[in-house]
Amino acid sequence: MRSVLDERITLKYGAGGEAMRTLIRQVFLDGMAPAPTNGDIGLAAMDDGAALRVGDRWLVVTTDSHVIHPIFFPGGDIGRLAVSGTVNDLAMMGATDVLALTCAVIIEEGFPRGDLVRIQQSIRDTCAEAGASIVAGDTKVMGRGELDGIVLNTTGIALSDHVVPDSGLCAEDVLIVTGTLGDHGMAVMARRHGLALDADLRSDVAPINRLVRAALDAAPGAVVAMKDPTRGGLASALHEMAEKSGVGILLDELALPITAPVRAASELLGIDPLQVANEGKAVLGVRPEAAEAVLAALRAHPLGRDAAIVGRCVAERVGTVVLDTGFGRRLVTEAEGEPLPRIC
Amino acid sequence: MTDAGVTELKFRDPVRARALEEALARAVEAVGRAPVSVMHVCGSHEQAIARFGLRAALPRGLNVIMGPGCPVCITDVPEVDEGVALARQGVRIATYGDMVKVPGTGMSLADAQAEGGRIDVVYSVAQAVELARQSDEPLVFFATGFETTAVATAAAVLQDPPPNFFVLSAHKYIPPVMEIVAEMPDTRVEGFLAAGHAATITGWGVFEPFVARHRLPVVVAGFEPLDILAGLLKLIELVRDGRATVENMFPRCVTKAGNLRAQEQLWRVFRPIGGKWRGIAHVPNGNLRLRDEWAYLDARKRFDIDLRRLWDHAPPALVDACICGDIMAGIKAPTDCALFGRECVPHAPVGACMVSSEGTCKIWHQYGGHPELGGYGAVCAR
Numbered sequence A: 001m002r003s004v005l006d007e008r009i010t011l012k013y014g015a016g017g018e019a020m021r022t023l024i025r026q027v028f029l030d031g032m033a034p035a036p037t038n039g040d041i042g043l044a045a046m047d048d049g050a051a052l053r054v055g056d057r058w059l060v061v062t063t064d065s066h067v068i069h070p071i072f073f074p075g076g077d078i079g080r081l082a083v084s085g086t087v088n089d090l091a092m093m094g095a096t097d098v099l100a101l102t103c104a105v106i107i108e109e110g111f112p113r114g115d116l117v118r119i120q121q122s123i124r125d126t127c128a129e130a131g132a133s134i135v136a137g138d139t140k141v142m143g144r145g146e147l148d149g150i151v152l153n154t155t156g157i158a159l160s161d162h163v164v165p166d167s168g169l170c171a172e173d174v175l176i177v178t179g180t181l182g183d184h185g186m187a188v189m190a191r192r193h194g195l196a197l198d199a200d201l202r203s204d205v206a207p208i209n210r211l212v213r214a215a216l217d218a219a220p221g222a223v224v225a226m227k228d229p230t231r232g233g234l235a236s237a238l239h240e241m242a243e244k245s246g247v248g249i250l251l252d253e254l255a256l257p258i259t260a261p262v263r264a265a266s267e268l269l270g271i272d273p274l275q276v277a278n279e280g281k282a283v284l285g286v287r288p289e290a291a292e293a294v295l296a297a298l299r300a301h302p303l304g305r306d307a308a309i310v311g312r313c314v315a316e317r318v319g320t321v322v323l324d325t326g327f328g329r330r331l332v333t334e335a336e337g338e339p340l341p342r343i344c
Numbered sequence B: 001m002t003d004a005g006v007t008e009l010k011f012r013d014p015v016r017a018r019a020l021e022e023a024l025a026r027a028v029e030a031v032g033r034a035p036v037s038v039m040h041v042c043g044s045h046e047q048a049i050a051r052f053g054l055r056a057a058l059p060r061g062l063n064v065i066m067g068p069g070c071p072v073c074i075t076d077v078p079e080v081d082e083g084v085a086l087a088r089q090g091v092r093i094a095t096y097g098d099m100v101k102v103p104g105t106g107m108s109l110a111d112a113q114a115e116g117g118r119i120d121v122v123y124s125v126a127q128a129v130e131l132a133r134q135s136d137e138p139l140v141f142f143a144t145g146f147e148t149t150a151v152a153t154a155a156a157v158l159q160d161p162p163p164n165f166f167v168l169s170a171h172k173y174i175p176p177v178m179e180i181v182a183e184m185p186d187t188r189v190e191g192f193l194a195a196g197h198a199a200t201i202t203g204w205g206v207f208e209p210f211v212a213r214h215r216l217p218v219v220v221a222g223f224e225p226l227d228i229l230a231g232l233l234k235l236i237e238l239v240r241d242g243r244a245t246v247e248n249m250f251p252r253c254v255t256k257a258g259n260l261r262a263q264e265q266l267w268r269v270f271r272p273i274g275g276k277w278r279g280i281a282h283v284p285n286g287n288l289r290l291r292d293e294w295a296y297l298d299a300r301k302r303f304d305i306d307l308r309r310l311w312d313h314a315p316p317a318l319v320d321a322c323i324c325g326d327i328m329a330g331i332k333a334p335t336d337c338a339l340f341g342r343e344c345v346p347h348a349p350v351g352a353c354m355v356s357s358e359g360t361c362k363i364w365h366q367y368g369g370h371p372e373l374g375g376y377g378a379v380c381a382r
Helices: A018-028 A078-093 A113-129 A183-190 A210-220 A232-244 A259-270 A288-299 B002-011 B014-031 B042-051 B077-088 B095-100 B109-114 B125-133 B149-156 B175-181 B197-203 B204-214 B224-240 B260-269 B292-297 B309-311 B315-322 B324-328 B358-369
Strands: A052-053 A059-067 A098-108 A134-142 A150-160 A174-177 A223-227 A249-254 A283-286 A307-312 A322-324 A329-332 B036-040 B061-067 B090-094 B119-122 B137-147 B165-171 B191-195 B220-221 B246-248 B270-277 B280-292
Touching: A059 A078, A059 B095, A078 A098, A078 A113, A078 A150, A078 A210, A078 A223, A078 B175, A098 A113, A113 A150, A174 A288, A183 A232, A183 A259, A183 B204, A210 A223, A210 A288, A210 B002, A210 B324, A223 A232, A232 A249, A232 A322, A249 B220, A249 B358, A259 A307, A283 A288, A288 A307, A307 B175, A322 B095, A322 B270, B002 B224, B014 B224, B036 B042, B036 B224, B042 B061, B042 B191, B061 B224, B077 B090, B077 B109, B077 B165, B090 B095, B095 B119, B109 B119, B119 B125, B125 B137, B125 B149, B125 B165, B137 B149, B149 B165, B149 B197, B149 B260, B165 B280, B175 B204, B175 B280, B197 B204, B197 B220, B197 B260, B204 B220, B204 B246, B220 B224, B224 B246, B260 B270, B280 B292
Parallel strands: A098 A134, A249 A322, B036 B061, B036 B191, B090 B119, B090 B137, B137 B165, B191 B220, B220 B246
Antiparallel strands: A052 A059, A059 A150, A098 A150, A174 A283, A174 A307, A223 A283, A249 A307, A322 A329, B270 B280
């Protein structure tokens, strides 16, 4: 409707919101293979990855390029991010046992060797955490100024008995987040803008495939939709899930797990933590009767201690996300591009 | 962080909020005519009202209008043009994030940046001074906002900034514009909610002459949900009782005299002059400009700002249909605008009210300025 693509691609098209989905729909899906009719999940589904039938199992494939400034940030670095991002995208399809990863690296001329070694060590450690290994790679070097430092691309494959899409929500389903919100984006933003509030802010970047497995095993078949709220935050993830599933979403603000430092930083900067990126969290849509069992399984895992039920799906206002603040109600909208600190 | 916790308990208590909402409903009913319209003049108040979804909980007979309280929105087109022209002339500009996308005659600072202009987003004037210190090249701080940010700019000017630091002042002063709104022939406003943070500087006494002249009550209020509800309740009680006085409902921060040292600094650095506020009117004494003593760091005096080069761009045709001015004057609501949510959206704004996170249109678009969000689907996540 109002989503018209500009002549030039600006940064907002990479921010994970409506603008990016428009770009993908209007440019990248054009003339590509139509949605498969055999039940496979392909490009057209615009899910976290693809799922292809192989015998009686599913082969899940996903790929992700990683650029971040600064490369090293409180709580992680680009290497940890690259492994976690791809492992988590696989997990969001229900594929928690990673078969293999590939890693392609593009390096800017002049990049310090020491930093490269640190990044490689981080990749190795994160792979060990996720139970994953890198089986193929590629290395390129480009001239100074032709890219900003380093770019990593990781592709992941996994086999799974069941696939969880991001479109399976029904009215009455319960929404669970696996932990605190906004940690990654706020830590990076504070560091990037030199805001001197980053003492207590740490990125949550982590592979959560084992956490997700615990939730799936707690109530087989009851987790009907999953998404990792990365760029665009929980707001974008829920909008996409609500739109694809044909439901409305009611969130309870007082139930949202947000740490005091993230809350303080977002109040100070005028940025809604719901629109801030997470790199070690998932939002799960769960059948109401299984919600407590899934919640308990999540909380029993070290990465899921702060898991919480944060809302419900409703039949009203399809495609919208409404926040009950405890005082009244308001819409939750998606961020337009990168959030900018406001004036006062 | 313990302080924040305590504050939240005290001023973000939904149970107390409900009690205040009920008292407010009774007071509105007791006024005996509907709707009762009051105005606040602060983007932070609108942010809080929208952010906490208060409009969905206010009595239907109460109309809380946002006046010209968004500093980004009322920054006039020629002022934006000056910043854009400087950026296109190759001068490095530092400003608040909200200002970057505000359209000027034909271009915004973001457009100038896309052409190669250097724009730094800063969170405070101190950060801009720091940027200037890190190099020898000229840096112009495009200074916008009301007395709250003007005081910070004044303090920076008085603290001996480096010689390559310059100020392009588009600062505004709130009290005079309340007179303009009160005197508008179509005004429905029966009282004002004044901004607590600005009043910490000016003091609540600054509103006494206004109240005496216009026989309209003024209540100074803070920004937590309970502050706003308590402020509105006091204001409606004054309307109900026909009492035109100034009441201070933010006594934990605001005194009658205000912050005398800040006032002294403000008026030592700036002088008030008349000038146009975007979409509103010419406001006598509404603009703050640097006094001659500070001419050496006044960007208007130190740079040859070439505005003519900008005028090749014709203004977009849609601008004629924009009703930002009427919205900021409290005469119309965003939903009265034919462009709202259609041709005018945050990623393609027509008027300044859709640009700033303190603009009425952006806030309504983002949070839904409607009461209809209540009344369906129980939330029982806890």
